[in-house]
Amino acid sequence: MAKTKRSKSTESKQPQKSFSLKSSKRTKIIFGSFLILFSIGLFISFISYFFNWQADQSMLGHVLERGKTANNWLNKFGAYISHLLIYKGFGVSIISLPAMLFVTGVYLFLNLKLFKIRSLWFWGFYLIVWFSLSFGFFVNSYPILGGVVGYELNDFLQDYIGKLGIVLVLIFMLIIYLVSRLNLTPDALSKSFTKHKENVKEEVSEVKFERQTNSEKTNTKEEVALDPSLDTETDPSHPHDKDVEMESTFSEKSLKEPSEKEKIVIKSEDEDDVAMEVETTQDEEESDQLSKKLVEDFGEFDPTLELANYQFPSIELLKDYNSGRGITIDQKELEQNKNKIVDTLKNYKIEIAQIKATVGPTVTLYEIVPEAGIRISKIKNLEDDIALSLSALGIRIIAPIPGKGTIGIEVPNQNPSVVPMRSVVASNKFQNAEMELPIAMGKTISNETYTVDLAKMPHLLMAGATGQGKSVGLNVILTSLLYQKHPAEVKFVLVDPKKVELTLFNKIERHYLAKLPDTEEAIITDNTKVINTLNSLCIEMDNRYDLLKDAMVRNIKEYNTKFKARKLNPENGHKFLPYIILVVDEFADLIMTAGKEVETPIARLAQLARAIGIHLIIATQRPSVNVITGMIKANFPARMAFRVTSKIDSRTILDAGGADQLIGRGDMLFTQGNDLIRLQCAFVDTPEVERITDFIGSQKAYADAHLLPEYSGEESGIGVDNDIEDRDKLFKDAAEVIITAQQGSASLLQRKLKLGYNRAGRIIDQLEAAGIVGPFEGSKARQVLVPDLLALEELLKNEQKS
Numbered sequence: 001m002a003k004t005k006r007s008k009s010t011e012s013k014q015p016q017k018s019f020s021l022k023s024s025k026r027t028k029i030i031f032g033s034f035l036i037l038f039s040i041g042l043f044i045s046f047i048s049y050f051f052n053w054q055a056d057q058s059m060l061g062h063v064l065e066r067g068k069t070a071n072n073w074l075n076k077f078g079a080y081i082s083h084l085l086i087y088k089g090f091g092v093s094i095i096s097l098p099a100m101l102f103v104t105g106v107y108l109f110l111n112l113k114l115f116k117i118r119s120l121w122f123w124g125f126y127l128i129v130w131f132s133l134s135f136g137f138f139v140n141s142y143p144i145l146g147g148v149v150g151y152e153l154n155d156f157l158q159d160y161i162g163k164l165g166i167v168l169v170l171i172f173m174l175i176i177y178l179v180s181r182l183n184l185t186p187d188a189l190s191k192s193f194t195k196h197k198e199n200v201k202e203e204v205s206e207v208k209f210e211r212q213t214n215s216e217k218t219n220t221k222e223e224v225a226l227d228p229s230l231d232t233e234t235d236p237s238h239p240h241d242k243d244v245e246m247e248s249t250f251s252e253k254s255l256k257e258p259s260e261k262e263k264i265v266i267k268s269e270d271e272d273d274v275a276m277e278v279e280t281t282q283d284e285e286e287s288d289q290l291s292k293k294l295v296e297d298f299g300e301f302d303p304t305l306e307l308a309n310y311q312f313p314s315i316e317l318l319k320d321y322n323s324g325r326g327i328t329i330d331q332k333e334l335e336q337n338k339n340k341i342v343d344t345l346k347n348y349k350i351e352i353a354q355i356k357a358t359v360g361p362t363v364t365l366y367e368i369v370p371e372a373g374i375r376i377s378k379i380k381n382l383e384d385d386i387a388l389s390l391s392a393l394g395i396r397i398i399a400p401i402p403g404k405g406t407i408g409i410e411v412p413n414q415n416p417s418v419v420p421m422r423s424v425v426a427s428n429k430f431q432n433a434e435m436e437l438p439i440a441m442g443k444t445i446s447n448e449t450y451t452v453d454l455a456k457m458p459h460l461l462m463a464g465a466t467g468q469g470k471s472v473g474l475n476v477i478l479t480s481l482l483y484q485k486h487p488a489e490v491k492f493v494l495v496d497p498k499k500v501e502l503t504l505f506n507k508i509e510r511h512y513l514a515k516l517p518d519t520e521e522a523i524i525t526d527n528t529k530v531i532n533t534l535n536s537l538c539i540e541m542d543n544r545y546d547l548l549k550d551a552m553v554r555n556i557k558e559y560n561t562k563f564k565a566r567k568l569n570p571e572n573g574h575k576f577l578p579y580i581i582l583v584v585d586e587f588a589d590l591i592m593t594a595g596k597e598v599e600t601p602i603a604r605l606a607q608l609a610r611a612i613g614i615h616l617i618i619a620t621q622r623p624s625v626n627v628i629t630g631m632i633k634a635n636f637p638a639r640m641a642f643r644v645t646s647k648i649d650s651r652t653i654l655d656a657g658g659a660d661q662l663i664g665r666g667d668m669l670f671t672q673g674n675d676l677i678r679l680q681c682a683f684v685d686t687p688e689v690e691r692i693t694d695f696i697g698s699q700k701a702y703a704d705a706h707l708l709p710e711y712s713g714e715e716s717g718i719g720v721d722n723d724i725e726d727r728d729k730l731f732k733d734a735a736e737v738i739i740t741a742q743q744g745s746a747s748l749l750q751r752k753l754k755l756g757y758n759r760a761g762r763i764i765d766q767l768e769a770a771g772i773v774g775p776f777e778g779s780k781a782r783q784v785l786v787p788d789l790l791a792l793e794e795l796l797k798n799e800q801k802s
C-alpha cells in the first residue's frame with residue numbers, strides 16, 4: 001500500500017516541476033523589471049540624499065514611526081537606505097551601484113547571458129572600494145565622501161603602512177584596473193600613438209571600419225546572421241555584413257602578427273661564423289585571444305538564435321491515461337501468485353527461504369531465495385511448469401538476477417497499467433537528464449522511469465512481431481527528443497516504407513527533418529531513394545570527419561563546444577553540427593529490395609558515424625538472419641525487443657531467449673550490450689503525436705528542411721545492369737511471363753519460374769534496364785511498358801542490332 005501512495009505523490013509533484021521549468025523566463029522578466037525600477041529608485045534617493053542628508057539625520061532613529069517624514073524624495077526609505085549605503089557604507093562612490101543593478105535588470109529582462117556582467121560587478125565594486133579608500137583621507141571635512149567603510153579602511157591601513165603607503169597601494173590598484181579592465185598597456189599606448197602618426201590615410205580607413213563595426217554591434221538582427229548553421233549564411237555566394245566583421249578581425253590578427261614575433265639572435269663564438277636570427281611566433285595565444293574577444297563582444301555562439309522564440313511543446317499536449325492513479329496493487333493476486341509459486345516449487349522439492357515481490361506496470365517480479373543446496377538450473381527448467389500452475393503467459397525466469405543473489409520470476413499482472421508518455425516526460429529523471437540525446441523509454445519493473453542516451457548507444461536495433469508496439473516505440477523515441485532538443489540541435493532522416501507510420505512528422509519538416517536537395521517529401525517512402533539518402537549521409541559523415549580533423553577534436557560534442565566558444569572560423573567551412581538521427585521503419589523490406597546496396601552504407605555509418613553525431617535506429621518485424629546480418633548486428637550494440645514469435649527470432653535480436661515470452665503491448669526487453677532489462681514501453685498515441693507536431697509545425701520554421709549533401713548516384717538508385725551478355729538465362733522467359741500477365745512483380749516470377757527472391761529481383765532490375773517494366777513504385781506492382789509478346793520480339797531484335 002505504501003508503494004501506491006508513493007507513486008501517487010511523485011506523480012502529483014511532476015507537473016509542478018515542469019511548470020517551474022517553463023516559468024523561469026517569466027521569473028526573469030519579473031525580477032529584471034524589479035531590479036530596473038529599484039535601481040532608478042535608489043539613484044533618485046541617492047541624489048536627493050546629497051541635498052538633504054543633514055536635514056534627515058534627526059529622523060533616522062524614527063524610521064518606523066509613521067508620523068515622521070523625511071526630506072528625501074523617497075521619504076524615510078530613501079533617507080535610510082542612502083544613509084546606510086553612503087554615510088555608513090562606501091561614500092559617494094556607491095552611486096555606481098544603481099547603474100550596476102540597472103544593467104543587471106536589463107539583462108534579466110531581455111534574457112541575455114548573465115556571465116557577461118560578472119566582470120561589471122567585480123570591477124564596479126573594485127572601483128567603489130578604490131574611491132572609498134581614497135576619499136577616506138577627507139573624511140573629517142566631508143564625511144559622506146568616503147563613508148564609514150572608506151574611513152575605517154583608510155585608518156586601518158594608515159596604522160600599518162602610513163599615508164604614503166596608502167597612496168602607493170591606490171596607484172597600484174589603479175594600474176591593475178587600467179591594465180586588466182581597460183587593456184591600457186604601454187605597448188598598446190605606443191602602438192596607437194605611432195599608428196596615428198604613421199599614416200593619415202590608414203587612420204581615416206580605420207575610423208570607417210570602426211563605424212562599420214559599431215553599426216553592426218547595434219544591429220541585433222545581424223547578430224542572428226552570424227549563425228553559420230543557416231544555409232544562407234554559409235553559402236559563400238551570400239557574403240553578409242557579419243562575415244565582413246569576421247574578416248576584419250581576422251585581418252587585424254594578421255596585421256598584429258609581425259609585432260608579436262620575437263627575434264632571438266644566436267651569435268657564434270667563432271667570429272668568422274655567421275650569426276643566425278631565429279624568429280618565434282605566438283600563434284596559439286593570438287587565436288585564443290581572438291576567440292575570447294569574439295566571445296566578449298558577441299557572447300558564445302548560440303545555435304538556437306534563428307528560432308530564438310521557439311517554444312518547446314508542453315506536457316499538456318500528452319494525455320494522462322491513468323489520470324494520477326499510478327499502478328494499482330492487487331493484494332489478493334499477489335498472495336495467490338506467491339502461493340502458487342511456493343507450491344509448484346515444493347512439488348519439485350525446492351524449498352524457499354524468502355520471497356519478495358516488486359510490482360511493475362505490466363509484470364510483477366517475484367524474487368526468491370532458495371534454501372541452501374538447491375541448484376539454480378533446476379528452477380530454470382521449471383519455467384513451463386510454473387507458467388502452467390499460474391495459468392499465465394509471458395512468465396520469464398531470471399536465474400540468477402545479475403548482481404543479486406536471488407532468482408527472479410516475472411509474472412504478468414492481471415490488470416496491466418499503461419505507462420503514459422506524459423508521466424515519463426514529466427519525470428525528474430527525464431527533465432534533469434544530463435544527456436546529449438535523452439530518451440524516456442518507459443518504466444522498469446520497479447516502476448522507475450528509464451531514460452537512456454541515444455548518443456551513447458550509439459545505434460539502436462528494434463524488433464518485434466506486428467502489433468506488439470514497435471511503431472509506438474519509435475514515436476516514443478522521436479517525441480522524447482522533440483521534448484528536449486531544439487530544432488537547431490537535432491535533425492531526423494525518416495524512412496517509412498509503410499507510408500503511414502511516420503507521416504505525422506511531415507508537419508515538422510522545416511524544423512526537424514533533413515532531406516536530400518531537390519526532393520519534395522522529406523519522409524522517404526520509396527526504397528530506391530533510401531540508397532541515395534544513405535550514400536548522402538556517408539558523404540555528410542566524411543565531411544564531418546574532415547571538419548573534426550581540422551578542428552583537432554575527437555567528437556561532435558567537443559567540436560560544437562569549440563564552435564560555440566568561437567574558436568572555429570565559419571569562413572573555413574566550420575558550422576554548428578546538429579545531431580542526425582536516421583530512423584528506418586521496416587528494415588526487412590529495404591534489405592529485400594535493395595540488399596547489399598543498403599547494407600553496405602548502413603554498416604559503414606554504423607561503424608563510423610558515432611563520433612560525428614549520426615545515429616541510426618532500425619526497426620524490423622522480421623528479425624531473421626538474412627535481414628539482420630552479422631555485419632549490421634555487430635555494429636548495433638543496443639537492441640530493443642518487443643514480443644517476437646519464436647525463440648530463434650529472440651536469439652537473432654537479443655542473442656538470448658526471452659523476447660518470445662513477452663506479453664506484447666509495449667512489454668519489451670532492452671540491452672545496451674550487457675544486461676537485459678525488462679521495460680514497459682511508454683505509450684503515446686497518434687492524436688498525441690499529432691498535437692505535438694501541430695504545435696511545433698505552427699511555429700516559425702527554417703526556410704527549408706536541413707539539406708544533406710548531394711549524392712550523384714544512378715537515377716534509380718539500384719545499380720541496374722543493361723549489359724545483354726550479363727543478363728540472366730531466364731531473362732526472356734521472365735519477360736514473357738511479365739508481359740503475358742501485364743504485371744511487373746518479382747513474386748510473380750518467383751511463382752511461375754520457381755526462382756528465389758534475390759534472383760527474381762535481379763531479373764526485374766534487368767527488365768527495368770531493358771525498358772520492359774517501369775521503375776519501382778513502392779508496394780504497387782511495376783508498370784509493364786511492352787504491350788504484347790510481338791512487341792517484345794521486336795524490342796529484343798532491335799537490341800541485338802544495336
Ligand SMILES: Nc1ncnc2c1ncn2[C@@H]1O[C@H](COP(=O)(O)OP(=O)(O)OP(=O)(O)O)[C@@H](O)[C@H]1O
Pocket residue numbers: 418419464465466467468469470471472473621665666667680681682683684
Ligand atoms: N507501450 C504500450 N502500452 C500500451 N499499449 C501499447 C503499447 N504499445 C503498443 N500498444 C498497443 O498495441 C497496438 C499496436 O502497436 P503498434 O502499432 O506500435 O504495433 P507495431 O509493432 O508497430 O505493429 P506493425 O508492425 O504492424 O506496425 C497499439 O495500437 C496499442 O493499442
